[in-house]
Amino acid sequence: MKIKKYFTIFKISLRNALFYGKNLFGGIIMYTLFIYVFFRLWGVIYKGDTIAGYSYNQMIWYVCITEVIICTIGLGMMYEISQDIKNGAIAYQLGRPYNYILYSYSNIMGNSFIRLIMYSIMGFIFGTVLVGAPPVNNIAAFPFFIISLVLALVIQFFLLMSIGLTAFFVEENRPFFFIYQKLILMLGTLVPLEFFPRWMQTILRYMPFSYITWAPAKIFVDFSIQHTLTTIITQLIWSAIAIMLCFSIYRKGVKSVHVHGG
Amino acid sequence: MFMEVKKIIRLFSRYFKLNLASQMEYRTSFFVQIFGMVINNATFIFFWHLAFDATGTYIAGYTFKDVMFIWAVTSSAFGLAQILFNNVHRISQLIITGELDTYLLQPVPVLPNILGARTQVSAWGDMLYGIVLLSIVWGFSWNVWLIFALSIILGGLLFTAINVITHTLTFYLGNASMITSTVFEFMITFSIYPEGIFQGFVRLLIFSILPAAFITHIPLRLVGNFNVSTFAIWIGFTIVFLAIACIFFNRGLKKYESGNLIITRL
Numbered sequence: 001m002k003i004k005k006y007f008t009i010f011k012i013s014l015r016n017a018l019f020y021g022k023n024l025f026g027g028i029i030m031y032t033l034f035i036y037v038f039f040r041l042w043g044v045i046y047k048g049d050t051i052a053g054y055s056y057n058q059m060i061w062y063v064c065i066t067e068v069i070i071c072t073i074g075l076g077m078m079y080e081i082s083q084d085i086k087n088g089a090i091a092y093q094l095g096r097p098y099n100y101i102l103y104s105y106s107n108i109m110g111n112s113f114i115r116l117i118m119y120s121i122m123g124f125i126f127g128t129v130l131v132g133a134p135p136v137n138n139i140a141a142f143p144f145f146i147i148s149l150v151l152a153l154v155i156q157f158f159l160l161m162s163i164g165l166t167a168f169f170v171e172e173n174r175p176f177f178f179i180y181q182k183l184i185l186m187l188g189t190l191v192p193l194e195f196f197p198r199w200m201q202t203i204l205r206y207m208p209f210s211y212i213t214w215a216p217a218k219i220f221v222d223f224s225i226q227h228t229l230t231t232i233i234t235q236l237i238w239s240a241i242a243i244m245l246c247f248s249i250y251r252k253g254v255k256s257v258h259v260h261g262g
Numbered sequence: 263m264f265m266e267v268k269k270i271i272r273l274f275s276r277y278f279k280l281n282l283a284s285q286m287e288y289r290t291s292f293f294v295q296i297f298g299m300v301i302n303n304a305t306f307i308f309f310w311h312l313a314f315d316a317t318g319t320y321i322a323g324y325t326f327k328d329v330m331f332i333w334a335v336t337s338s339a340f341g342l343a344q345i346l347f348n349n350v351h352r353i354s355q356l357i358i359t360g361e362l363d364t365y366l367l368q369p370v371p372v373l374p375n376i377l378g379a380r381t382q383v384s385a386w387g388d389m390l391y392g393i394v395l396l397s398i399v400w401g402f403s404w405n406v407w408l409i410f411a412l413s414i415i416l417g418g419l420l421f422t423a424i425n426v427i428t429h430t431l432t433f434y435l436g437n438a439s440m441i442t443s444t445v446f447e448f449m450i451t452f453s454i455y456p457e458g459i460f461q462g463f464v465r466l467l468i469f470s471i472l473p474a475a476f477i478t479h480i481p482l483r484l485v486g487n488f489n490v491s492t493f494a495i496w497i498g499f500t501i502v503f504l505a506i507a508c509i510f511f512n513r514g515l516k517k518y519e520s521g522n523l524i525i526t527r528l
Contacts, residue, residue, distance in 0.1 A: 186309060
């Protein structure tokens with residue numbers, strides 16, 4: 001069975017991540033620091049009102065959730081892909097009986113799965129301790145939130161992977177990662193889209209960036225059927241585009257590989 | 263003493279020229295990285311712009327201009343530290359692999375020799391960003407620029423000192439690079455948000471062992487309202503902190519056990 005081997009890779013990577021649990025520690029501290037700063041920051045900004053349609057409680061939960069999504073896929077593993085390409089290690093992978101992109105997907109998702117669970121638990125604890133119960137107005141929000149979260153991670157992975165694969169063509173692709181990461185951070189992680197000027201909101205609703213953090217988090221803190229459906233449809237479209245982009249960069253890149261010696 | 267300082271300064275200027283020349287070999291990469299850094303930092307202006315837009319003139323007692331000042335100082339100070347002392351990030355690795363031997367054998371003081379041996383290209387972007395940001399938001403008033411210039415020098419030194427201290431822990435505890443990167447993230451984060459949001463224990467931290475307040479918040483106070491005693495505390499604290507870092511490193515160095523790695527520095 002074809003898919004079975006990828007599932008095995010996923011399981012191995014997951015076990016690895018659990019075994020080297022110490023590596024997760026740095027992430028835990030960073031997550032805590034981030035939530036602390038934004039909890040304090042929104043704390044001094046809010047004076048009992050709503051801002052851009054979000055109450056204080058919603059805003060803190062919003063930050064807890066968007067940070068979970070951002071922290072789930074570690075950039076470190078993405079750098080490794082670029083490194084594999086630059087130093088030629090990818091040559092060994094090409095000969096193996098799997099598709100390199102799907103292999104990387106299973107491998108990184110195995111590791112990310114642990115992070116997702118860990119950060120979600122932390123996010124839930126922080127949210128509850130800092131501002132009380134989650135602002136879920138409809139229990140139906142939950143399954144839709146999970147679907148949207150999974151799609152967000154798919155878009156995130158394939159866009160990051162596409163950036164990683166540019167190492168086939170350029171010697172230094174780290175700035176692309178930086179810029180991408182900041183776009184995600186700005187366009188929905190730190191502040192919801194509703195804070196932006198109207199004309200920007202209109203543009204951003206067609207771009208993939210806000211569908212990675214803003215859209216799923218909004219399903220959680222401010223559920224509405226209309227937003228949920230638009231989000232999931234847009235996410236499906238962007239997932240397809242990101243996957244196609246990634247495979248086409250890979251196909252082009254592999255053709256240009258020259259590996260000398262070993 | 264004087265000769266020693268002169269020697270160190272000469273060492274740094276040599277390293278500086280060499281490092282820059284080697285980076286300029288890869289010119290495209292150099293400019294791409296700088297550009298990347300500037301964009302990276304600029305996104306945060308946008309965040310603050312939105313935040314102030316949605317809430318009013320003051321956030322935790324700071325205006326938009328104030329926040330831009332602490333951002334500019336953090337960015338330029340960080341940039342300066344990375345340009346001059348980037349090798350600080352490798353101290354733990356040098357200790358663990360035994361590469362430190364090479365530095366110990368050379369006829370210059372150990373710590374400056376280690377610190378200056380590498381530079382980081384994108385740091386020029388950070389440095390430049392702070393300067394451009396300050397000139398756009400604050401214009402050109404000489405007292406602001408004087409404080410700014412002094413704070414990026416002292417801030418760059420403090421950033422480096424905290425890295426030296428945490429890396430020195432490797433002599434005692436084994437690989438401390440994770441502690442270092444975590445502590446450094448804390449320093450950066452505490453430097454770029456208004457002083458007023460940090461209360462209680464965290465406030466104590468930023469005025470003592472994680473001295474972010476001395477990198478950005480105190481210089482900002484001096485810009486708003488210059489006061490000789492605050493100024494003296496700022497300078498005094500920085501000198502003491504740097505001295506502690508040097509003493510701690512030299513003590514740790516006595517614990518160093520060389521490996522059997524044979525290495526050449528090219």
